[in-house]
Amino acid sequence: MPTAVLDISADLAECESCSTQTPPDEIIHTADADQLCSSCAVELDLCQSCDRPARDVEQTVDDEDRCAECRSEFSQCDDCSRYSTEITAIISGGDVCPDCAAEYSHCFDCNSAAADLVSINFDHSVCSDCRDDYCRCHECQMLFRGCEYYCEDCSRPDSSRVHDSDYKPHPDFHGCGPLFLGLELEVRTTYTGHDTAVETANTRLESLGYLKDDASISCGFELVTHPMSFDYAMSRFPWSLLSQLRLLGCRTDEEVGLHIHLSRDGFDSPAHIYRWLKLIYRNEAAVTALARRRYTEWAQFDPDIRAMAKKLANGDHGWGRYHAVNARPTDTFELRVFASSLNRRQVQAALAFAHASVEYTRGLRARDVARFGGWDWSTFAAWVSTRPEYAPLTAELSALADTGAFIDTEEAYPCAS
Known part of the structure; x- marks a missing residue:
C-alpha cells in the first residue's frame, strides 16, 4: 500500500516581497497592508505611532517617524520637509510648520508672516500684498497709503485733484430745465x-x-x-x-x-x-x-x-x-x-x-x-x-x-x- 505524502506547503504563506514560503504565524503585516517575512520586514523603517514596519515613513516636527496612514492628518512643511498638524501660510512663501514660521518676520500692516518684506520709508516693513496699497508721492517721493499723485503733506495741482467722498460743491446747473x-x-x-x-x-x-x-x-x-x-x-x-x-x-x-x-x-x-x-x-x-x-x-x-x-x-x-x-x-x-x-x-x-x-x-x-x-x-x-x-x-x-x-x-x- 503506498505511503501518504504530507503537503507541508499548503500551510505556508508567501512573502509578498521575496516569495519565500513562511509559516502564517511568522508573517508580518506592514502599515502598507503588505505581508512580508521577517527578513524583508526588518529592512523597513518602523512607524513609531502604530509600531508597524512601513515603506513610506517620514519624520514629524516632534521627531517621530510615522507611516503614511498615521500621518494622514499631517501636512508637510515646505521649508524643513517634516510633517505637522499645524501649518502656517507664509505670504510670498510656502506652507510651513510652527518652528519654521517663527523664523519669519511679520508685516507691519496685516501682521502676517511673510517671506519678502518691503521697507516703507525706512520706517516699517510690509508684505508684498500690503505694498500694493501704497504709491509714491510725486512731490516728496515718499510712499503713502492711497492711489493718488501726492501725499497729504504735499501740495497737489488742481488738475490732479480727487476730492474726498463727502465733497459736495454747490450745484452749477447747465442747460434748461425743468428736469436736470x-x-x-x-x-x-x-x-x-x-x-x-x-x-x-x-x-x-x-x-x-x-x-x-x-x-x-x-x-x-x-x-x-x-x-x-x-x-x-x-x-x-x-x-x-x-x-x-x-x-x-x-x-x-x-x-x-x-x-x-x-x-x-x-x-x-x-x-x-x-x-x-x-x-x-x-x-x-x-x-x-x-x-x-x-x-x-x-x-x-x-x-x-x-x-x-x-x-x-x-x-x-x-x-x-x-x-x-x-x-x-x-x-x-x-x-x-x-x-x-x-x-x-x-x-x-x-x-x-x-x-x-x-x-x-x-x-x-x-x-x-x-x-x-x-x-x-x-x-x-x-x-x-x-x-x-x-x-x-x-x-x-x-x-x-x-x-x-x-x-x-x-x-x-x-x-x-
Whole structure:
C-alpha cells in the first residue's frame, strides 16, 4: 500500500516581497497592508505611532517617524520637509510648520508672516500684498497709503485733484430745465495709470464735473457731473473722454455703478412721481437687463420700497439708499440700477432712459394704463423708438433684444400692481 505524502506547503504563506514560503504565524503585516517575512520586514523603517514596519515613513516636527496612514492628518512643511498638524501660510512663501514660521518676520500692516518684506520709508516693513496699497508721492517721493499723485503733506495741482467722498460743491446747473440730470460714473484705474487717468478726466471735464474718492473702488474714482439738462448732456459732455480712459487702462464691471440723479423739480406732481416709480418697479426684469446687472445689493428692487410708491411720491424718503431708486436725497431721486460703463452708447442710453421715463410718465393717464398697457415695457419701448432724441436708448434696446435679453421677462418678473 503506498505511503501518504504530507503537503507541508499548503500551510505556508508567501512573502509578498521575496516569495519565500513562511509559516502564517511568522508573517508580518506592514502599515502598507503588505505581508512580508521577517527578513524583508526588518529592512523597513518602523512607524513609531502604530509600531508597524512601513515603506513610506517620514519624520514629524516632534521627531517621530510615522507611516503614511498615521500621518494622514499631517501636512508637510515646505521649508524643513517634516510633517505637522499645524501649518502656517507664509505670504510670498510656502506652507510651513510652527518652528519654521517663527523664523519669519511679520508685516507691519496685516501682521502676517511673510517671506519678502518691503521697507516703507525706512520706517516699517510690509508684505508684498500690503505694498500694493501704497504709491509714491510725486512731490516728496515718499510712499503713502492711497492711489493718488501726492501725499497729504504735499501740495497737489488742481488738475490732479480727487476730492474726498463727502465733497459736495454747490450745484452749477447747465442747460434748461425743468428736469436736470446728474451723472455719477464709478471707474476703476490701473495702479500705474491712475495719475494720468485722473489728470485726463479733470482736464476734459473742466467746470462740468469733478472726481471723488469712493470706498467701493480700491483704485479709481467716481466721475460726478453738475446738473445738466438732457440736451446739454448729449451735446456738451466730453464723450470722447470715455474712450481716452479705456486707452489708459481704465475699466468697469458689475461691482461699480452708474448712478443718475433726477431733480425732483423736474416732475409735475406727486402723481407724476408715482407713475414714474411704478414704471420702473413694475418692469424690474427689463430695467435690469438694460442696466446690465441684476440682483445687486447696491440697487435692490425691494418689494417693501415698491409698496411705498405713493408715500415716496408724496415726500416720504423711505430708508437706506441701496434701492433701484434712492429717495433719500432732498432735491433729487437717484436712479442706481445701471452698471458702470466706458461705452459711449451705454452711458448715453442710461441718461436717455432716465429722461425718457420721466417724460413718458408725464403724460401717462389712467386710460392709457387700463386700455393700452401704459405701464408695459413694450409700450414704453415703442414710444421711445418714435423719438430721435433717444436714439442711443433705441439702439441699446435693439441690441439687447437681438441677444434675447428681454425674452420671458414678464414670466420671470410678473407685473403686480
